[in-house]
Amino acid sequence: MLKPLLLDQHFLAGLGNIYVDESLWLAQLHPRRISSGLSKTEAQKLHYAIRAVLRKGIKNLGTTLGKGQTNFFSVGKRRGHNREQLMVFRRTGQKCLRCGAIIKRIIVGQRSTHICPKCQWV
Ligand SMILES: [Zn+2]
Numbered sequence: 001m002l003k004p005l006l007l008d009q010h011f012l013a014g015l016g017n018i019y020v021d022e023s024l025w026l027a028q029l030h031p032r033r034i035s036s037g038l039s040k041t042e043a044q045k046l047h048y049a050i051r052a053v054l055r056k057g058i059k060n061l062g063t064t065l066g067k068g069q070t071n072f073f074s075v076g077k078r079r080g081h082n083r084e085q086l087m088v089f090r091r092t093g094q095k096c097l098r099c100g101a102i103i104k105r106i107i108v109g110q111r112s113t114h115i116c117p118k119c120q121w122v
Pocket of ligand 1 (some may be wrong): 098103117118119120
């Protein structure tokens, strides 16, 4: 499945739970899709999405979700500003910014996962 594969640091280093959800939403791919079943166009779309999502995260100095020590902080304990610009992650119950459907939270590979049920199909 796409999500567990993208979280596998042996396969691709650097993507965590937030950025995987954001990338799959941007590429309009369901996290339970079987990776070997992607078309070349879908794979290219995913590649583009991952690069765009990471670029945005870096530009915003990372994604700080809360105040606790386990959250992400930049050099000098600065908060990242990417949380305010997340498209799908932890937006459960809110409208999809692309189509207006309600964002849902599901579990994929034992990880909390956020999807638009209309934009991201299996
Ligand atoms: Zn949508």
